[in-house]
Amino acid sequence: MTALSDASVRRLAEVANLPDLSETRYTLLEEIGRGGMAAVYRARDETLGREVAIKVSSAPGEREDLDARMRTEAAVLAALEHPGIVPVHDAGILPDGRAFYVMKRVRGTLLREVARGAAGLDERLRILERVCETMAFAHARGIVHRDLKPENVMVGGFGEVLVIDWGVARVPGAVDEPGAVLGTPGYMAPEQAAGRSGDATERADVYALGAILSTLVTATEPPADPGVARAALLAERELPRRLRAIGAKALAADPIDRYADAGEMAADLARFRAGNPVAAHPESWLERTGRSVWAYRAAVGLVLAYLVMRIVVAWVTG
C-alpha cells in the first residue's frame, strides 16, 4: 500500500461521488453546481448531439427521501410547461441507484448576482415580475415552490427569467413529514419556519417573493423575523411608498394579510412599474394628485409655462 498524495486524495474524493452514467445516453462533462441534496452536471446527450444539464441526487441509494424529492421535482417540472421553467427531457434511476433528471442546459446569472450588480430598479422589478408570473402559473396548478430565493432564480443572456430548484415543492395530494422545516431563513414564511411546511400555501411563496423584493431593492439580506423584515423595508424612505407597500404586504406575518397568490403580486408590480395606483397602498387625494402631476409632468409643465407667460404678458401690457 503506497501513500496517496494530496492531489490523489482530492481526486478520489471527487471521483467517488461522480454519477454512473454508463447505461445512459449521456456523457459526463463537469460539475456546474451543488446543493445540499443534489449536484448538477454539464453533460452531452450523445443521441441528439447537444449539451444538457443533469441533476443527480447526492444520496447514492441511501436516502429514499432525497430520491423521492428528485422524482417530485422532475414531475413538477414536467407538469409545468412555461417559459419561466426549465423543460425536463428525461428522468430515472442511474445504475448506482441515484435518482436523476435531465433538463435543458441554461446559461445565465443567478438573481443573487443581479442583486449585487449594477442593474437599475426597473430592471430588477421586471425580473421579479417575471418570477411572480411564473409562480402564478404554478399556483394556478396547485404547486407551491417553498424555497424561492435569489439563488433559485436564473436570468438568461436574453433577459429570460427562470425559476429553478423545485426539489421541495408541494404538489397537490402530497403529505410532508410533520415538523419538517423546508426553506431558507430570511426567505421562509413564518408558518414554514415554525415547522408547518405542510401548511405552506401560495401565500408562503408570496412571502418569499416579498423577501426577494427586499433583497433586490435594499441589496441586503432580509431578516428572518417577518416583523423586522417588514419594518426594515418600510424604513427605506428613499424607495417609493407604493413599492414599499407591495413588499410590506407580501411580507405580512399573517398569511391572510398577504397577496392571495403570486398573480396578484405580479399585477401590483406591473401597476407600479407603469406608474399606476397599486392595490397594496390605497392613495389619498393628495398622493393621487401628486402622482398624476408627476406622471404628466411634461404636459403640466407646458400648461404652467403658458399660464405664467399669459400672466406676464397681461401684466406688461397693462
Place this chain on the structure above:
Amino acid sequence: MGSRTTTGSTFPPTRLTVLERIRSEEPDERRRAFGPLVEGYWKPIYAYLRIRWRLPPEEARDATQSFLAAAWEKRWLERYDPGRARFRTFLRTCVDRHAMNLGQAAKRLKRGGGAAIVGLDFETAEGEIRERPIQDPVDQDELFRREWIRDLFSRSLEEVRLEHVTTGQAGRFALFERYDLGPEEGLSYADLAAELGITVSQVTGRLAAVRRAFRARALDNLREACGTHDEYRVEAREIFGIEVA
C-alpha cells in the same frame, strides 16, 4: 494487520457505533471495538507526531504505541463527548496532551500493556511520510484531518484493489488507477477504449464500478472511525458530498 472483509455501504441507523461498543462493560466487546479504532487512527497519529511534534521516527513510534496503550488502559476514549467536538478532534487533543506529557516525563514512556494493538507497520508508515514533502499547516486540526483522510482512502483503496485482484478483475482496477489516480494529460475515455479494444460505454461502466466499490468501502471505514452516527453523516457530506442514511 489484515484487511477486514466488510462489504456493502448500507447499515441500520440504529446500529451501535464503535464508541458505544467501546463503552461496553463486556471486555471482549470492548476489545473488539478498540481494534478498528486503532486500525483507523494509528497511522494519522504517527504522521501527526512526526510532522506536528517533529518527533524522530523512533520517538514517534514509541509515542504512538504508548498513546494507544494508555487510551486502552485508562479508558480515555470513553470520555469523548459528541456535544463538544468531533471524535477525531477529541483524539487529536488527547494525542497533543500525551505528547506534551511525554516531553515532560520521558521515563513514563512504555509500550504494549494489555491493549488490543495489532502489529503496526511503522516502517511502511515512515516510508510513506518520506515519499511526500512534509508540510506543516498552521492549523493542527487540519493536519490531523488531512492525514486521517489520506489513511482512510489508502486503506479503502488497498481493500478494493485486493478485492479486484482476488476476483480476477485486476485489469478493471488498473484502468481506474490509471485514469483516476494518475490522470495522464489529455487521456480520454475514447483513448482508453481504443487502446483496450472496448467501447467507451464499457470504459465508463468499469470506471463507475470501481469508483462505486471505493466509495462503499471508504464509507464503511469512515463509519467505523466516527464517534456518532451524526458525525458519520457530517463527515460523509464534507468528504464526499454524499448524504447517507
